[in-house]
Amino acid sequence: MIDFTISTKIGMALYTGLLSLGAANDRNIPLGADYDWEGNICEVLLVDTYDYVDCFSEGLARVELDNKAGYANKNNEIVIPLQFSEVGHFNDSLAWVEKNGKAGFINPLGQIVIPLEYDRVWNFAEGFALVKLDDKYGFIDKAGKIVIPIEWDSASEFNDGLAQVEKNKKFGFMDKTGKVVVPLHFDYMGIASQGLIRVQKDNKLGYVDTAGNVVIPLKYYYAQTFFDGLAEVGENNKFGYIDKTGRVVIPLIYDEIWFFENGLASVSINNKWGVIDKKGRTIVPIIYDAKIDFYEGTAKVLKVDEWGSKDKWGLVDRTGKIIVPLQYDDAYSFD
Structure with a gap:
């Protein structure tokens, strides 16, 4: 119940x-x-x-x-x-704890196995835990040994063998030996996703690989992390999608473009909304007056009269076909 x-x-x-x-x-x-x-x-x-x-x-x-x-x-x-x-x-028989402003790790018996001597600690990831001491960051192993010196201005947890690090307001990536594999000359770095890292320099965004090689030139004013082989990018206040080679697969013609869900994304041009698929094909015409979200196969759509005083709602299916006419004061998606 x-x-x-x-x-x-x-x-x-x-x-x-x-x-x-x-x-x-x-x-x-x-x-x-x-x-x-x-x-x-x-x-x-x-x-x-x-x-x-x-x-x-x-x-x-x-x-x-x-x-x-x-x-x-x-x-x-x-x-x-x-x-x-x-x-x-608790994870792998270790849990972080904090007392009197200092943090460390205990085991399931409550015994302190890594002394409470850090200002902050994070969960272990890939065998290392990120720690903070005196506003500097480094890493320890499960024995409590400092394996990467606590000297960085900021750092992220390890993911796929890499951790983001910052020094003097420049970002890069290092491996688990502490070797910097992506030089610290970027103003911003995102997480590694599908082999590519979103980076920014001089207010322009692009992508490098995990070795630091520029794969997609830093030319966008807006860029998102890659997901399912695509990333949303923006240029001159217009948005679209590129693939991992940098090829534009959905033209940068939209005023707004949302994440793909089940192969479809809501888009807007001149305050009108519609839906496209991952090939850029228009599925629901860009003629409606509100963002379109599908729920269990249907989505409600809105049309406002030319005076903006009368809302009428209906429903469309995933092919864009109107299945409930736009003649109601509200509508609700159904399967």
Whole structure:
């Protein structure tokens, strides 16, 4: 059943309700299902003992009471005392914790395995954890050894063997040996996606590969990360899409263009809206007066009269065919 009467002490599940799973432990403590920060379904305790209850991770859940945090098991037993100001999820038997303004890592027994001596620490990614000390950034391994010196002005977690680093307001990428593989001469860098990195220099955007070679010239005033082989770019206040070679596959003719969902994107020209596919073909004519979003195969569309005083809504399908005439005060998508 769905329970919408859970106390505010449950925490993040308050607004969405909780799916009851029933008792799943030897003390008959009820468990529920919710969504974690990545959108995955997770187990939570259905109790009102705490100010905040988080998802279970490796058998332990973060709990908070009176501004102190610790961990409880599925029997609602406190196994790591509520003594920290902040705590993270357990991953590979390690969780970051913070106390008295300093951060480090503990194991599931609550033992400190990496001293609380940093100003901030992040979760381990690809075997390394990003740490901050005295406004500088570096990396440690799971033994707590500093493997990349804490000397960078900013840094990102490792992803596909690379981490973004900054020094003197210039950005580049380094590998896990600490070698800079993309020189620090860019004003901005995005994340590596599909082998390409969005970069900016002198207010122009383009793309380099993971070796730092310019693949798509820095000529755009707007550019997004690649997804499914395409990236949205903008030039002279017009937008379109390019492929990973830099070839324009959807002309830069639109005033607005949104992300593709299920192969379709909403576009606008001169305040009129329509829908295109990934080949740039117009699926829904660009004649409507509101952004068009499909939901389960249909989308509502709007036409306003020439005086702007009378709205009429209808529905179209994914081929652009009108399936409900534009004659209603509102409309709702359906499957």
